[in-house]
Amino acid sequence: MKKTTEIFTSRLPVGEKLTIKRTRFKPKEKKEKKLKRISIVSGIHGDELEGQLVIYSLAKWLNENIDKLNAIVDIYPAVNPLGIDTITRSFPNYDIDLNRAFPGGEDEFLPGQVVHALTEDIKGSDIAIDIHSSNIFLREIPQIRINKLFSKETLPLAKELNCDFIWIHDAVTVLEATFSHTLNSLGTKTLVVEMGVGMRLTKEYSKQLLTGILNLMQKQNMIVTDEKFEVRTPFSSQIGDVFYINAPKSGLFVPSLDHCEIIKKNEKIGEIVSPLSGEVLSELFAPNGGILFTLREYPVVYEGSLLARIFGEKSEKN
Numbered sequence: 001m002k003k004t005t006e007i008f009t010s011r012l013p014v015g016e017k018l019t020i021k022r023t024r025f026k027p028k029e030k031k032e033k034k035l036k037r038i039s040i041v042s043g044i045h046g047d048e049l050e051g052q053l054v055i056y057s058l059a060k061w062l063n064e065n066i067d068k069l070n071a072i073v074d075i076y077p078a079v080n081p082l083g084i085d086t087i088t089r090s091f092p093n094y095d096i097d098l099n100r101a102f103p104g105g106e107d108e109f110l111p112g113q114v115v116h117a118l119t120e121d122i123k124g125s126d127i128a129i130d131i132h133s134s135n136i137f138l139r140e141i142p143q144i145r146i147n148k149l150f151s152k153e154t155l156p157l158a159k160e161l162n163c164d165f166i167w168i169h170d171a172v173t174v175l176e177a178t179f180s181h182t183l184n185s186l187g188t189k190t191l192v193v194e195m196g197v198g199m200r201l202t203k204e205y206s207k208q209l210l211t212g213i214l215n216l217m218q219k220q221n222m223i224v225t226d227e228k229f230e231v232r233t234p235f236s237s238q239i240g241d242v243f244y245i246n247a248p249k250s251g252l253f254v255p256s257l258d259h260c261e262i263i264k265k266n267e268k269i270g271e272i273v274s275p276l277s278g279e280v281l282s283e284l285f286a287p288n289g290g291i292l293f294t295l296r297e298y299p300v301v302y303e304g305s306l307l308a309r310i311f312g313e314k315s316e317k318n
Helices: 050-064 081-086 110-122 148-158 173-177 179-185 203-219
Strands: 002-011 017-025 037-042 072-076 127-132 138-147 165-169 189-196 240-246 251-255 268-274 279-285 290-296 306-313
Touching: 002 110, 017 050, 017 081, 017 110, 037 050, 037 110, 050 072, 050 127, 050 189, 050 203, 072 110, 110 179, 127 179, 127 203, 138 148, 138 179, 138 203, 148 165, 148 179, 148 189, 173 179, 179 189, 189 203, 251 290, 268 306
Parallel strands: 037 072, 037 127, 127 189, 138 165
Antiparallel strands: 002 017, 017 072, 138 189, 138 290, 240 306, 251 268, 268 279, 290 306
């Protein structure tokens, strides 16, 4: 069974209306109270579209395999539809990052009302997955970002999602206003997936994450199928360090390596060049061996711009 519901609506100027929608898939002839529930969210940032393709692919699979469903699956493809329509990261007119406005409230300004409605609708789910892209400047391999506070509960789930890297980070104050921190605090095991690049779709990443979601659902007995979902073993920041490479000069960044390559210490990552003078302004080398999991996508850089991130073994750091 499938049903689409408006979880939030508000009148806008010029006769328009803001609507946030959720589609629920559930098995026929089973009581909801006895079923596990998983919620999949995307579009909190309006310039991040990778999650929409993942959710479409999951909905398509569920449409074709509804007889195998043994849980409630709620999908929220576009939490920030105004941002998606205007191709902006934040909530238009308010210039608010929705992922810094949780948990919100009924009496708050409009963005606060939106995130409050989403929180109220999702809380009580057993698992939630919040899918993000990078921005237009960086490309990320499929990775899961976990708050160390909740890693004991969420790390086992993250390992089933077929991502390349699990980044466990320490809690900082701003994270308390995110979707994942709010839902984890309310008892819903919540994972944040980051992959691809802003304003684009990466088909291979979408397929990879879909396989991971189905594998997780199978392991949680949310789907009953004989299909085998082959998933990769991710790197984890528990056993290594993340190394940052920033631009020492302004100019045009020309990478020497492909994204997601295994690289060696002192291997050349790229150059910053000056089209005006025809000079190489700076050469960039890896401070450590490991996997190149973030790489600059947009070539124009300024001093201090993030160019790459490498995950490598702790023993190589010094």
